Structure formats: structure tokens, C-alpha cells
Amino acid sequence: xxxxxxxxxxxxxxxxxxxxxxxxxxxxxxxxxxxxxxxxxxxxxxxxxxxxxxxxxxxxxxxxxxxxxxxxxxxxxxxxxxxxxxxxxxxxxxxxxxxxxxxxxxxxxxxxxxxxxxxxxxxxxxxxxxxxxxxxxxxxxxxxxxxxxxxxxxxxxxxxxxxxxxxxxxxxxxxxxxxxxxxxxxxxxxxxxxxxxxxxxxxxxxxxxxxxxxxxxxxxxxx
Amino acid sequence: xxxxxxxxxxxxxxxxxxxxxxxxxxxxxxxxxxxxxxxxxxxxxxxxxxxxxxxxxxxxxxxxxxxxxxxxxxxxxxxxxxxxxxxxxxxxxxxxxxxxxxxxxxxxxxxxxxxxxxxxxxxxxxxxxxxxxxxxxxxxxxxxxxxxxxxxxxxxxxxxxxxxxxxxxxxxxxxxxxxxxxxxxxxxxxxxxxxxxxxxxxxxxxxxxxxxxxxxxxxxxxx
Numbered sequence: 001x002x003x004x005x006x007x008x009x010x011x012x013x014x015x016x017x018x019x020x021x022x023x024x025x026x027x028x029x030x031x032x033x034x035x036x037x038x039x040x041x042x043x044x045x046x047x048x049x050x051x052x053x054x055x056x057x058x059x060x061x062x063x064x065x066x067x068x069x070x071x072x073x074x075x076x077x078x079x080x081x082x083x084x085x086x087x088x089x090x091x092x093x094x095x096x097x098x099x100x101x102x103x104x105x106x107x108x109x110x111x112x113x114x115x116x117x118x119x120x121x122x123x124x125x126x127x128x129x130x131x132x133x134x135x136x137x138x139x140x141x142x143x144x145x146x147x148x149x150x151x152x153x154x155x156x157x158x159x160x161x162x163x164x165x166x167x168x169x170x171x172x173x174x175x176x177x178x179x180x181x182x183x184x185x186x187x188x189x190x191x192x193x194x195x196x197x198x199x200x201x202x203x204x205x206x207x208x209x210x211x212x213x214x215x216x217x218x219x220x221x222x223x
Numbered sequence: 224x225x226x227x228x229x230x231x232x233x234x235x236x237x238x239x240x241x242x243x244x245x246x247x248x249x250x251x252x253x254x255x256x257x258x259x260x261x262x263x264x265x266x267x268x269x270x271x272x273x274x275x276x277x278x279x280x281x282x283x284x285x286x287x288x289x290x291x292x293x294x295x296x297x298x299x300x301x302x303x304x305x306x307x308x309x310x311x312x313x314x315x316x317x318x319x320x321x322x323x324x325x326x327x328x329x330x331x332x333x334x335x336x337x338x339x340x341x342x343x344x345x346x347x348x349x350x351x352x353x354x355x356x357x358x359x360x361x362x363x364x365x366x367x368x369x370x371x372x373x374x375x376x377x378x379x380x381x382x383x384x385x386x387x388x389x390x391x392x393x394x395x396x397x398x399x400x401x402x403x404x405x406x407x408x409x410x411x412x413x414x415x416x417x418x419x420x421x422x423x424x425x426x427x428x429x430x431x432x433x434x435x436x437x438x439x440x441x442x443x444x445x446x
Contacts, residue, residue, distance in 0.1 A: 038279065041287040045268075045275035052268035056261065056343075064264035120279075128351050 030096030043120030080112035253319030266343030303335035
């Protein structure tokens, strides 16, 4: 276990003085009472603050609305789950038997929550300045790339606006397939755009998510 | 002006090195383009984080849900407006002519936003440790008094539970009056509780708010 934790700490870029904090941060509530939800609460607020400050300094002329949208993009579940995958966090999560069986180590919400909990744990381990530096290093590329305005719109909106700007017809979305039981469905949606081949497919746990995913792929082809 | 700003700084407990930050923080958007909304965005996130940390340390055994509810109570508009009134912030706000005429210096949302902006300004003036200490001093009594659980429930829920506990009939709410135009209405609601005189009135910008306000007054009489 210790060796494994060392690998995770090296990926995170932080060697814990109190390793029990890290263990707690990667323990999902399904695995027992010493789970990571309190640390997640703390870490969420620290991340929000550090990102707010970074955006405030980086974009001196941008409105609070745009800062707020950029922050939402940077701290949303999807982004945190991406970070988790960069850390290969799924390999380290401590899950209860039910979550283990159902693949909880791949679930975006569990991964994202664990990243927030790790942030809380790092903060408890070494206070603000070090935590801020570390978070800024995790986010360096994303902060470099983010821009106020357009990027914060969702893919369907962006696709629609792009096509409107080119005076093309709006895209249509067709549900091709729904599989799975009611609480665990998978939607397959096709996005049809004039001038693009018709195989643009999105998959997601809701119709809306599948459509967004398809729109994102359409945008990739068009931009 | 300077003398006036000194009085405000002494009430806040912070002498600004860069006084222009304070001026910006008390400038409402109605007064011009150098307004306080960016600082408000920053201050909001700092306050959330400092309160999260304080609750995390103060209540080592409380769930994230309870911490989250306590924080919501401590950082909501109503609480921030109370702080603003303790600082007599309304006397210092810089408002545009329209807001001045319509009494903007008394409006809770404007007062609360300015408190958040002042927190952002203090942070920009002196960084985290000092800002945290100051916020904890502003909140000392409220943090001392807050408890997980019951206080976080809204007044209508608390009133209902109180009456149920006494095996009394549930309260009824009657809208007595609605005035104003669609986007700016004022509701007057009466709350009828067995054993209490019938003049318990709440006023609010929505029916729900007016009912909550009436329930709060009923609770004050009953507790």
C-alpha cells in the first residue's frame, strides 16, 4: 500500500506529511465511515477560491460574469475527472464492494469528488500557499488556454451559432439507440449537419449529454 | 472623503495600504464603470473558503451536508447585509443617481454585494492570512452560535415542525395583498397559527419570501 501511495503522491506533486489525510481523501463513502466527503467540501471551496483569484489576476478587464463562467468550466465535474485520469486516480480509489463491482473507479462523479477531497487534504497538510502553487501547476495548461466568452458556451449552443453565422440550416439530433435499465441508461444520438457526413455520433447517460457530445464532435470537424 | 474612509476602515478593522481598492469595493455599478463586481466575485469565493475551513475545524464530526447548510446560513445575503449594517456601510456606498433616489443604500442585495467586494479588496490589499483573521473576527459571534441541524432549516419548516411537536394544527398562509408591476411585486401574507393573534404578517418580493417572513415572525412569538 505504501509504495502505491508514493506513486500517487509523486503524480500529484505533493508528498504528504500526514499520509492518513491522503488515504482519507481517496476513500469513497461506500468503503466505510472514514470517507472523503468532509475533505471534498473543504477542497471544493479552496479550488473555487484559487481559480477565482487566478482568473481575477489573469483577466484584469473581464466582467465577473465571464470570470464566473470560466471558473465553472474549470471546476466542473468533467474537468476534475480529467485531472483524476491524468493522476490515474481510479487505480488508487478505495471503494466499497458494490462500487467496485459496478466500476465506480471509472465514474466521473466519484473521480471528481476525490480530486476535491485530495485538494482539501493537501490544504490540511500544508496550508494555503503551497496548495495554491500546486493547484496552479495542475491547472497551468487549462488556465493558459481558457478565454472569456465563447468557450464557456455548451457545444450545442456553439454549433448552432456557428451554423447560423454561416447561414446554414440548424443541426438535427436523432436518438439512434437507448440501452440499459431506467436508472442506468445509455443514449446514442446522431447529429446531422449539412455538409458533414452523417456518422457523427454522441453517447451519454442522458439524451442531453449524448446530444452535447455529438455536437462537440461536429464542432471538431467544422473548426 | 478621506476622513470618511478612515471611519469605515476603522469599523472594518483594516487600514488599507491601497485605499483605491476600498473605494472600488464600495462603488456600485450604477455609479460608473469602475464598480465593485469583480471584487465581489473574488470576495465571495474567499469568504466561502474561510467559512468552510472554520466550520471544518470547528465541527470535526459533522457531515458535509450540515457544514454546507451552516455555510449557506453564514454567507447568505441576509447575513452579509447584517454585517453591512454593523459597519454602517450604507453611509459610505457610492451609488449612481437612480439608486440613490430609490434608496439603494438600504437594499440588502447592494449591501451584501459590497461586503463581498470589501472582502475581495482586503484580500488584494494584504493576502490570505490577514484576511482570514479579519473575517473570523467579523464572524466570531456567529461562528460561536451556529450549530449543525435545526438552525439551517427555513422558517416555514421550523414552524411546521414546532407545531407538529406540540400536536397543533399546521399554520395556514393567506395572501392579503399583491402590489406593484409584474417584475417588481410585493406580496403581503398573513400566517395563521392556532393560539396566536391573527396579525402575523410577512412581506416579500415573492409569495414564498413573504410566507417565510411571516413564519419567522410567528416563530419569534412562539419561541
